[in-house]
Structure formats: C-alpha cells, structure tokens
Amino acid sequence: MTPSARLQAAIELLDEIIVAARDNGASADNIAKKFFKARRYAGSKDRRAVREYAYAAIRRYGERPDNGRAAMAGLAAEQPELQALFDGSAYGPLVLNDEEARASGGAIPAWLQDRFAALVDDNEQAALFDRAPLDIR
Numbered sequence: 500m501t502p503s504a505r506l507q508a509a510i511e512l513l514d515e516i517i518v519a520a521r522d523n524g525a526s527a528d529n530i531a532k533k534f535f536k537a538r539r540y541a542g543s544k545d546r547r548a549v550r551e552y553a554y555a556a557i558r559r560y561g562e563r564p565d566n567g568r569a570a571m572a573g574l575a576a577e578q579p580e581l582q583a584l585f586d587g588s589a590y591g592p593l594v595l596n597d598e599e600a601r602a603s604g605g606a607i608p609a610w611l612q613d614r615f616a617a618l619v620d621d622n623e624q625a626a627l628f629d630r631a632p633l634d635i636r
Contacts, residue, residue, distance in 0.1 A: 500545040503584045503591025506571060508541070509552035510592055513567025516553065520563055527557060551630075552581075556602075558628055562609060564602035568592065573602035 500508065512534050516527045524530075531553070535546050556570040564570040572595055575581035587594045607615045607624070615624075 500541060500548075501588065501590060502548075503586050503588050505545055505548045506552060506581065506584045507590060507592045508538070508545070508549045509556070510567040510571050512549060512553045513556055513564075513570050516557070517563060517566060517570075527553075554630070555628075558630075560602050565600060569600045570602045572599060576601055 512531060515530050515534060519525050519527075519530055525533075531550060535541055535549075541549070552571065552574075553567075556564070556567075556574055559574060560570060564573070571581065571592070572585075575585060575595065582595070585592050585595045607627075
C-alpha cells in the first residue's frame with residue numbers, strides 16, 4: 500500500500516469505529532480485526548500504519564467526530580506530513596478543500612474540560628496524544 504492508501508484505509512476504519520461508537524457497537528480493537536480480515540492484501544507494515552493513524556485520531560479527539568475523514572483532516576491540520584497524503588491519488592484520499600469539515604476539540608470532552616484543567620497541566624495534557632509507553636493486558 501502507498502502511504503496515501505494507508506491514510507485512506509485509516510479513514511475507512513475510523514468511519515466504521517465512529518458508527519459503532521454511535522450505536523454502542525463493538526470496540527475499536529474488534530472492528531480493526533474484522534477490517535483487516537476483510538483486507539488480506541494489507542501487509543503487517545500496512546496494518547500497523549493504518550492502526551497508528553486511526554488510534555492517533557481516536558486519542559486526539561475526546562468528542563466523537565462526524566466521520567473518519569473529518570478526524571484525519573483535523574489531524575492533518577496539525578501535522579503537515581499528513582496534509583501531503585491527501586493527494587487524490589488512485590487509492591488515496593481526495594485533496595482537502597478549505598470548506599471541508601475538520602474535527603476539532605481536544606483529548607478531553609468539553610463537559611470535562613474545567614475539572615480536568617485543575618488536575619493536569621498543559622504538558623501532561625499534550626502527553627495524552629502520544630502512544631502509551633506501556634500496555635498492560
């Protein structure tokens with residue numbers, strides 16, 4: 500898969516995750532497993548990159564975005580390397596336009612912002628956007 504095709508796959512995965520979250524459906528992990536089972540052509544590096552894009556968007560937005568494209572467009576506004584992948588190539592996402600919806604907000608839902616601000620400083624809040632250094636199962 501090309502880098503822009505990976506981004507398009509992440510948008511499609513996020514669309515499925517958002518629908519499941521809206522309907523109290525399966526978890527993001529289970530949706531990702533089904534997503535990649537249906538796309539056997541994706542190699543391990545492709546699957547990893549798609550998951551990283553999708554989970555970066557999930558970590559970034561506390562409120563559920565409208566769709567996967569809006570979530571990735573919001574991330575692309577902050578990360579120029581993602582902006583370049585919206586190139587309209589054969590398997591990649593269409594080019595972003597200025598009027599297009601972009602997800603906004605932070606890692607903390609709006610209803611929790613005031614309480615959370617008293618407990619966590621800006622550096623700690625920024626760390627919430629990164630991948631966790633430890634995963635305990």
